[in-house]
Amino acid sequence: MGKVLVNNQLMDRTEAIIDIEDRGYQFGDGVYEVIRVYDGAVFTADEHLDRFFQSANKIKIDVQFDQKQLLALIHQLIEENNVHDGSIYMQLTRGASPRNHIFPGSEIKPVLTAYTKEVARPxxxxxxxxxxxxxxxxxxxxxxxxxxxxxxxxxxxxxxxxxxxxxxxxxxxxxxxxxxxxxxxxxxxxxxxxxxxxxxxxxxxxxxxxxxxxxxxxxxxxxxxxxxxxxxxxxxxxxxxxxxxxxxxxxxxxxxxxxxxxxxxxxxxxxxxxxxxxxxxxxx
The missing domain is CATH 3.20.10.10 (D-amino Acid Aminotransferase, subunit A, domain 2)
Known part of the structure; x- marks a missing residue:
């Protein structure tokens, strides 16, 4: 099944749990990125992460990691899943809280998830x-x-x-x-x-x-x-x-x-x- 990332933890996909009141699920309240991997190497990672942070900032979500930390987690995920030619999907939501159009308070933390898959060049x-x-x-x-x-x-x-x-x-x-x-x-x-x-x-x-x-x-x-x-x-x-x-x-x-x-x-x-x-x- 492979490993997935939830916040800063790598775990089996079957162990990953997302709250039913996660705002990404209920409002689409979040951002995402897809990053390409060629022969195990991440392509244009810095550019993708720059945009990921910019998108999060534009909708006022605070990423809980800096770009260096996030890139390290991405590399761990690739190595753990032994990705050769593939992609990484990552998304960040505003977190889980009782459904309300208004942003939740600062006690609600964003939720980061990511996974990999093999994708051949077309x-x-x-x-x-x-x-x-x-x-x-x-x-x-x-x-x-x-x-x-x-x-x-x-x-x-x-x-x-x-x-x-x-x-x-x-x-x-x-x-x-x-x-x-x-x-x-x-x-x-x-x-x-x-x-x-x-x-x-x-x-x-x-x-x-x-x-x-x-x-x-x-x-x-x-x-x-x-x-x-x-x-x-x-x-x-x-x-x-x-x-x-x-x-x-x-x-x-x-x-x-x-x-x-x-x-x-x-x-x-x-x-x-x-x-x-x-x-x-x-x-x-």
């Missing part, structure tokens, strides 16, 4: 590309917080699945924001474009790596709003996330993008990203 999809559809962005206005409130994302992802698609690319009144569980990009006239990191999107860690790679390798890139029509007429489309990496979109709403194959900008970024992964593994 090499087949990365090579051939996937299908996507366009959907309305019905989420709340603080998408910059990686909160537990994911029902609109779940509905969009399920709609995409029901239509045989890998992802739903979302828009607000015609302005493309991001995917249901990813950031979205187009390539048009030799330039990569993605929505700026405002409250309307989550500033993905893979997104941050992509922007740095573009800047380091003279790939024209702009954090600019673009419209549905730009998406439909793009030379290339790709999405990114911790588990999807840099995923080509080769069909949108039943229409081929470009020649229906991953384009040269997407391929170049995939190659550069893979080098980042290899470099991170060698640093361990």
């Amino acid at each position: 090499e087949g999809n990365l090579e051939t590309g996937v299908k996507a559809m366009i959907a309305d962005d019905i989420r709340w206005l603080r998408c910059d917080i990686k909160s537990l409130n994911l029902l609109p994302n779940v509905l969009a992802k399920q709609e995409a699945t029901d239509h045989g698609c890998y992802e739903a690319i979302l828009h607000r009144d015609g302005t493309v924001t991001e995917g249901s569980s990813s950031n979205a990009y187009i390539v048009k006239d030799g330039k990569v474009m993605t929505h700026p990191a405002t409250n309307l999107i989550l500033n993905g860690i893979t997104r941050q790596v992509i922007l740095k790679l573009c800047q380091a390798h003279q790939i024209p890139v702009a954090e600019e709003e673009f419209q549905i029509e730009d998406l439909k007429t793009a030379d290339e489309i790709f999405i990114s996330s911790t588990t999807s990496e840099i995923m080509p979109i080769v069909e949108l709403d039943g229409q081929s993008i470009g020649d229906g194959k991953p384009g040269p900008f997407t391929r170049k970024l995939q190659t550069l990203f893979l080098k980042e992964i290899e470099a991170a593994k060698s640093d361990v």
